[in-house]
Amino acid sequence: MPVGEIQTAEAGAGALLDARGQAALLPDLLVEARRVVATVTSGWHGRRRRGPGENFWQFRPFVDGEAVSRIDWRRSARDDSVYLRDREWEAAQTVWLWADPSPSMLYRSRQASASKEGRALVLVLALAELLARSGERIGYPGVMDPVSARNSAERVAANLASARPDGGFPPTGRMRRFSEAVLVGDFLDPMEALTERIDAMAGAGVRGHLVQVCDPAELAFPYHGRTEFRDPESGAKLTAGRAEALREEYQRLFDARRLFLADHCRRLGWSHVFHVTDRPASEPLIALHARLGGLPAQGGARA
Template identity: 60%
Template structure:
């Protein structure tokens, strides 16, 4: 998506092939980080573990008078003086579509950010896929991977990302059917009206949406002073400021107004909105998304939640 006032980066303009190669090199490290991140928050995963009519064993528990005798596990009961039934886990796999913006503006990283926006978006995407896959959900990525219910869904998504060309803008969602959740991760710096023109129809089709805005600290703080040249990494348009510090107040107001407008519009759709800076812990955003997917209030932590 288009960038707002990003400082010129030394990296030259890349064509589709070189962008794909760069992303292919980035994805394996992001997958390793995503698995580490998933393990740190797995206690709060988006699970549905409860008794029901699934096929997977969940637990043994004492038999209660009135229950069907066919539910008794005689082998387990024979081990001691109690009678046990074999509970099974409720399996109602849900489909969650996850998408990350991989357009050139996401490559941005200032000296204030821990990683690039692209790297953080990929880690969040793959970590979320890892957690959801462990709980038996069906995971898909619009235009990249059809929904699958598999323990290695995150790894398969990572492989699919490595072999698909980088695409900018919001994804094609024509393939999404049924009552699903969709998680969109990006910087969302395009005009709000343009973003909502794409998201509005998804909400009207019944999709439950969760938007994660990933920002570099410099995009919020505008720490520039003196003669500074800015460029749009997608269009190549440039802006030279003789005294960049004089733009700070106007820029801050415009940036905040854009974010607030986007948040209000998403709220009216019934969608969640999370802001996340790359100098914050990735786990904060992951836990917040997980909470929304689970139907719980998001954590009220600096840098996330709305």
């Protein structure tokens, strides 16, 4: 069964109703995002890095060729090494946040605590809250230009409530070189088209972070007997007489697709986090913190 083209019929009946009600749910999702933030905030230290600024960051060993004026003689006098006093870089960075609004994101099985779209929005709003505290500029492609404000999460939620874009990949015309983009979705588009769009962003100098959201039923394929599957975007249907006979091949294709996407991100210097919606939202948020904080990208990290 082609992964990304066929989704289970459980998404069908309430999909339209869920879509219409999503704007009304945004205030609740913002509350949920702040609850998630509260669980990780004690370990969140912003996106600190060395550079021009007034605040002390760290001591590090002196290396030949660096300015002698930056040596901290008091710290160096404590042992036989010579140390420099680094300051923290205070320049605000632009981070673009995006949650996939495709119909496939509305899917939620009985095993999940939230739809894929709901979880994606919670992650985006929580990340906006945390990055705003660090003074970063937050934008949402096609919805909101970058702003640096403490209430960035509220602004994102308010703009999404009135101007949620259509499905597909986010518009990149406003993204500039050296900015960062956090894209949260199921990424079930045809792989050739998906990698082409990712490559275009990377070629423009944007550093990306993909959070691939998956429902537990999409991972385990727990279906038995006669089952009808429906594509929520095209309406195409597939009826399987013995759904369990498809499980092994489905899981092979699903895993191959996930690993290919993770490896493609790694080769571009992007990060990739895989998240299943029966797990806490704090897990991918912590993983994103590490990537946005400048730690080496690890394609395929699971959270």
